[in-house]
Amino acid sequence: MMSERVVRVVCHYRDASLLERVIATFRKLLIDINWIYGRLVNDAGLYEVYLGVKDHHNFLAAVLDLSKIVNVIRVEILNNVDLIDLRDKGIFNDLMHTRSETFIVYIPQIGSTKCYSWGEECG
Amino acid sequence: MVTGAKLVVEALKREGVKVIFGIPGLSNMAIYDELYDYISNEEIRHILMRHEQGAAHAADGYARITGRPGVCTATSGPGTMNLVTGLITAYWDNSPVVAITGQVPRAVIGRKAFQEADVLGVMQHIAKYVVQLKDAKEIPLWIKNAFYIASTGKPGPVVVDIPRDLLMAEVDDIVWADEPLIDGYKPFKDNIRDEDIDKAIDILVNAERPLILAGSGVMWSGASEELIKLSELLLCPIVSTLLGKAAVPHDYPLYLGVVGYYGRAEANMALLESDAILVVGARLSDRTIPTFKDLQEGGRRIIIINIDPTDIKKLPIDVDVKICGDVKVALRALLNRILNISHNSSRYNWISRIKELKEFYAKYYYVEDDEFGLKPWKVLKTIREVLPPDAIVTTGVGQHQMWIANFWDVLQPRTLLTSGGMGTMGFGLPAAIGAKVARPDKVVVDLDGDGSFLMTMNNLAVTIEENLPILVVIFDNRSLGLVRQVQRMFFRGRVVGVDFGSSPDYVKLAESFGAVGYDVGSYEDLKTAVRRSINDAITSVIRVPTYRGELALPTLPPGGSLKEVILYDVRKGS
Numbered sequence: 057m058m059s060e061r062v063v064r065v066v067c068h069y070r071d072a073s074l075l076e077r078v079i080a081t082f083r084k085l086l087i088d089i090n091w092i093y094g095r096l097v098n099d100a101g102l103y104e105v106y107l108g109v110k111d112h113h114n115f116l117a118a119v120l121d122l123s124k125i126v127n128v129i130r131v132e133i134l135n136n137v138d139l140i141d142l143r144d145k146g147i148f149n150d151l152m153h154t155r156s157e158t159f160i161v162y163i164p165q166i167g168s169t170k171c172y173s174w175g176e177e178c179g
Numbered sequence: 180m181v182t183g184a185k186l187v188v189e190a191l192k193r194e195g196v197k198v199i200f201g202i203p204g205l206s207n208m209a210i211y212d213e214l215y216d217y218i219s220n221e222e223i224r225h226i227l228m229r230h231e232q233g234a235a236h237a238a239d240g241y242a243r244i245t246g247r248p249g250v251c252t253a254t255s256g257p258g259t260m261n262l263v264t265g266l267i268t269a270y271w272d273n274s275p276v277v278a279i280t281g282q283v284p285r286a287v288i289g290r291k292a293f294q295e296a297d298v299l300g301v302m303q304h305i306a307k308y309v310v311q312l313k314d315a316k317e318i319p320l321w322i323k324n325a326f327y328i329a330s331t332g333k334p335g336p337v338v339v340d341i342p343r344d345l346l347m348a349e350v351d352d353i354v355w356a357d358e359p360l361i362d363g364y365k366p367f368k369d370n371i372r373d374e375d376i377d378k379a380i381d382i383l384v385n386a387e388r389p390l391i392l393a394g395s396g397v398m399w400s401g402a403s404e405e406l407i408k409l410s411e412l413l414l415c416p417i418v419s420t421l422l423g424k425a426a427v428p429h430d431y432p433l434y435l436g437v438v439g440y441y442g443r444a445e446a447n448m449a450l451l452e453s454d455a456i457l458v459v460g461a462r463l464s465d466r467t468i469p470t471f472k473d474l475q476e477g478g479r480r481i482i483i484i485n486i487d488p489t490d491i492k493k494l495p496i497d498v499d500v501k502i503c504g505d506v507k508v509a510l511r512a513l514l515n516r517i518l519n520i521s522h523n524s525s526r527y528n529w530i531s532r533i534k535e536l537k538e539f540y541a542k543y544y545y546v547e548d549d550e551f552g553l554k555p556w557k558v559l560k561t562i563r564e565v566l567p568p569d570a571i572v573t574t575g576v577g578q579h580q581m582w583i584a585n586f587w588d589v590l591q592p593r594t595l596l597t598s599g600g601m602g603t604m605g606f607g608l609p610a611a612i613g614a615k616v617a618r619p620d621k622v623v624v625d626l627d628g629d630g631s632f633l634m635t636m637n638n639l640a641v642t643i644e645e646n647l648p649i650l651v652v653i654f655d656n657r658s659l660g661l662v663r664q665v666q667r668m669f670f671r672g673r674v675v676g677v678d679f680g681s682s683p684d685y686v687k688l689a690e691s692f693g694a695v696g697y698d699v700g701s702y703e704d705l706k707t708a709v710r711r712s713i714n715d716a717i718t719s720v721i722r723v724p725t726y727r728g729e730l731a732l733p734t735l736p737p738g739g740s741l742k743e744v745i746l747y748d749v750r751k752g753s
Contacts, residue, residue, distance in 0.1 A: 068362035071311065073299045080304060101362060120489035126308040126328060127363040174332075174365050175488035175503075 059111040060090055062134040063119060064169075068127045069096060069103040078105055081122045085114035123172035130178060136167025183315035184209035184346040186353065187279060188217055190322035193355070196250050198224040198616050199279075200237040204254025205294060206281025209346035226616060226645055229637040231258050233609035235265020235336075236635070238276045240573065240613025243596050246401070248275040248329045249613060255282050256294030259340070260301065264603060267305035269336040271600025272422060273399060275329040276336040277322075282311065284344040298340040307335030315348040320356040327359035332366035333487050334399065367486050369504035376512045379457070379482045379500045383513075384522045386455035386480065388529045389415045392438060392467075395422035395599070396460015396486060396506045403592040405510035406459065407431055412517055414526040415457070416533050418446040420467045421584050422599040423460070429588040435533065438741070439467040441581040444543070444733045445536035447741040452532070455480040460506040462490040464600065471496050473741045484509040543733075543746045544586070551726035553702065555582040555654060558723055561702045562624070562652065563588050565709045570594065570622040571614045575607040575631025578660035581731035583626055605634030608651060612638060615647040622650070622713055629655040629679065639692040642718040650712045653685060656725040664730050668745075669737055678727070689720035697721040 065078055075094065082089055087109050094105035109115070123131045171179040181189075187210050191199070203211040217223040228234040231253045238249030253259045259280040269276045283292040302309035308328050310321055318341070325337040383389050397406050403426050410417050410433055418438040419427055427434050436443030438450050450456065456479060461467065468474055474481065475496050482500040483491050491501045502509050544556060559582060566572075568590040574580045574597040589595050596614060598606040611625040625632075632653050642649045654660075659677040666674045686696030695717055697708040705723065712719035733744045 070362075071299070071313075073303050073309075076300070077303050084304075117489075117493045120492055124332075124367075124487070124489055126361065129363045174367060175492065176368075176370070 060108050061111050061115055062106065062108050062137045063122075064132040064134055065105040065107070065122060066129045066132070067103050067105065068129065069101045070127060074103065074127055075105065077125055078107070078122065078128075081125065082107070082109055082118050085112070085118045085121070087112045087114055087118055119172055120175055124174050130171050130173040132179075133170045133172075134167075135169065180349045180351045181353065182209065182213065182346065183318055183341065183348045183350060184213045186315065186318040186350060187322065187341065187346065188213040188223070190319045191250065191279075192217065192222060194322060194326045195247070196223060198226060198241065199250045199252055200226045200228050200234040200241070200613065201252035202228060202231055202234060202254070202258060204258050204281065206255035206283060206343045207252055207258070207279070207346075208254070208281070209343065210252065210279065210281065224616070226612065226641060228609065228612075229640055230635065231261030232264045232605065233612070233635050233638045233641075235262045235276065235278065236268065236603075236606050236609035237613035237616070237638075238278070239265060239269040239272075239274045240596055240610030241617045242269070242274045242276055242334075242613075243610070244571065244593065244614045244617040246399070248277045248326055250277050250279065252279045253281070254294065255280065255298075255343075256296045258294075259298055260296050263301065263305055264605075265609075266302070266336045266338070268598050268601045268603040268606060270306055272598065273334045273395065274336070275334040277325045277329050278306075278336060278338045280338060280340045281346065282340045282342040285342045286344065288342065298338065302338045302340075306338050309338040309340060311340040312342070312345055315345040315350045316352070316354070318345070319354065320360060323356045324359045324361050328361065328364060367488065367503070369508055370488070371502055371504040371509050371512050375500050375502050376516050379502065379513060380516050380520065382455050382480045382482060382499060383413055383415065383457060384517070384520070386453075387526070388453045388532075389413060389455040389457065390449055390453035391415050391417045392450070392456055392458045392461055393417055393419040393423040393426050394459060394461020395420065395426070396484075397423055397426035398593055400460060400486075400506035401592075402460075402507035402510050403427065405507060405514060409510055409514055409517070412514070414530060416449055416530075418442075418450060420461050420464075420599070421597065424584065424589055425595040426592050428590055428592065430590060433530075433533070435537065437584045440469055440735050441584055441731060442733065442741075443585050444540045444744045444746060445533075447733075447744055448536050449533060451741055453479060456482070458483040458485075459510065460485060462487075463494060466599070469735060469738060470740050540746070551729065553705075553723060553725065555579070555725065555729060556586040557702060558652075558654070558705060559583065559586045559626075561705050562626070562709055565706050565713075566624065567622055570624055571596070571611075571618065573597065573607045573611040573614060573623070573625045575625075575627040575634075576602045576604045577628040577631050578656070578664065578729070578731040579626060579628040579631070579654040581661070581734075582654070585733070587626070604631040607631060608635050608649070609638050611649045611651075612641055612645075612647055615642075615649055616645075619647070624650045624652065626652050627654070628660060629653050629657065630659045633683075636688070639689070639694055639718060639720070643693040647718070648716045649718050650709065651718070651720045652709075653720065653722050654725045655685065655722050656727045656729065657681075658727050660725075660727070660729070661731060663727070668730075668734075685720055685722040689718075692718075694718040694720055699723055
């Protein structure tokens with residue numbers, strides 16, 4: 057399996073086109089997305105999106121492009137990430153009993169991050 | 180209480196909008212209803228274009244001349260979708276355009292309603308930003324935001340999509356925003372560090388063969404004067420990108436021309452021979468630098484000034500000095516530093532070499548007439564002689580654009596408008612309309628190809644009815660010449676799908692619109708026609724018959740290096 061890169065996008069939600077733009081930034085640079093989840097963090101529209109994407113020579117270009125999209129506050133490249141499969145934690149036992157498919161939630165345990173905002177390294 | 184449509188028009192007026200290029204339809208009709216009074220009072224001028232693509236190009240042309248956002252409007256569905264080509268053209272060339280589009284009412288959005296299109300879905304990929312409004316009260320703020328986003332950082336088009344019910348809605352408690360408010364937007368900041376300026380100066384002063392590569396950032400920043408001053412102080416020759424050509428007066432003796440795929444051979448050679456290069460406001464697209472090996476070879480030192488730090492970081496080359504900031508501010512910092520140090524830039528050998536390169540390649544370009552009719556370089560030279568130095572020239576896309584890239588002399592900054600990044604055929608005439616609206620006092624000329632002109636020539640009617648006299652010169656080779664050229668040179672001569680027949684007759688076509696048509700057969704005829712057109716101040720179409728086999732040279736083979744420049748047509752053996 058190709059190695060995976062994980063990013064966190066901190067952004068402002070106005071409508072769902074925000075998510076389309078985030079995804080399209082990778083798509084335009086021919087990068088496949090393995091998984092994605094996001095959530096509205098607060099009532100002021102702050103939103104965070106996590107993506108696991110296949111490593112690619114265009115990866116940094118995509119992050120830089122993403123960092124300068126209107127409504128995106130910053131993009132963090134999460135390094136040394138541990139992805140926890142919650143099946144192992146027994147949290148979804150009930151669900152697993154009733155459904156045949158697996159249900160995996162990735163929770164990045166962050167080792168270090170590199171952050172970009174409007175093309176500049178930050179944080 | 181006022182309507183949402185009234186808020187739109189009033190907000191545009193508050194942004195200083197004097198002209199709107201557009202076409203009304205069901206979903207933006209309420210805006211036109213409010214515009215009625217503003218147009219009657221001559222507060223805002225409306226230019227009725229003949230296709231929305233032309234409206235976007237005209238707004239783009241207006242923006243490129245004034246430096247301020249041009250405004251266009253279209254109705255929902257097909258109207259807005261027709262803007263797409265124009266908006267992506269503006270986006271690729273960093274031109275600030277604000278498009279106000281009507282949308283179907285919210286009650287029917289997403290139900291395949293009459294003239295509905297997914298504007299967010301489409302425009303988010305071809306514009307700097309698109310917003311669909313949810314409440315009429317948002318209109319003043321988002322019009323302000325649109326102008327701010329369009330004109331700051333790296334400029335670009337912004338679309339404000341407004342459902343029809345919001346335009347019709349009655350609004351009280353109107354809040355006029357004094358400042359833009361956009362969550363998650365900030366213009367690129369100037370990050371010009373003293374140590375980078377010192378390092379850049381050190382490299383440039385100590386180089387034996389330094390070169391400046393000027394991009395469109397010089398034009399947008401209004402930094403032509405600073406650029407020339409720096410070149411003079413350093414005795415540093417200048418080459419440019421296609422769009423950067425508009426930033427450098429060509430009578431400056433150290434300017435060599437456009438570099439790149441269809442660039443001047445001496446410009447490409449100077450780049451290859453340079454030992455240090457200062458890239459100013461250029462993103463180094465594949466059209467300018469077809470292969471980065473050319474830049475990286477030979478230990479050349481590279482300094483880049485760009486307002487967008489990602490344009491530098493994304494380059495697959497090692498950059499010695501990265502200066503992130505506005506071009507004018509950065510060039511002034513370099514000038515201030517260089518004026519405070521003692522240096523002796525004689526560079527006799529380098530300047531002699533530049534002169535030698537210019538003279539050597541000139542003999543390939545300036546071939547006098549043969550049995551193949553009027554020569555494009557001489558046609559351009561003839562027109563240049565007759566036009567005032569400050570005349571504004573637009574182009575379409577194709578062979579004629581490449582001839583202009585190499586043989587048109589820009590004498591004043593910001594007097595050449597062309598679609599560089601997107602290469603959009605049909606740009607020339609509507610962009611000329613935008614330029615003429617912006618600067619009615621200037622002579623505006625669309626130097627076009629027949630294929631390109633035919634794509635948006637319906638807008639000739641606009642020039643007549645709006646009293647916008649424009650001179651159109653058509654290099655008529657009855658073919659999509661550049662495609663034909665590539666087929667002949669690189670597809671084994673299998674010419675297919677490119678040649679036109681005898682239709683149309685351009686003189687009759689011009690006359691049918693109320694313009695004047697000329698069919699010229701000699702350079703003297705051409706000169707006379709151009710002079711008459713300028714004097715008569717009426718839109719004129721001058722057809723210049725052009726040999727179908729004429730090539731746009733120099734060129735490179737596909738994916739080739741700047742070293743592989745092709746200078747002449749091998750079939751002619753000259």
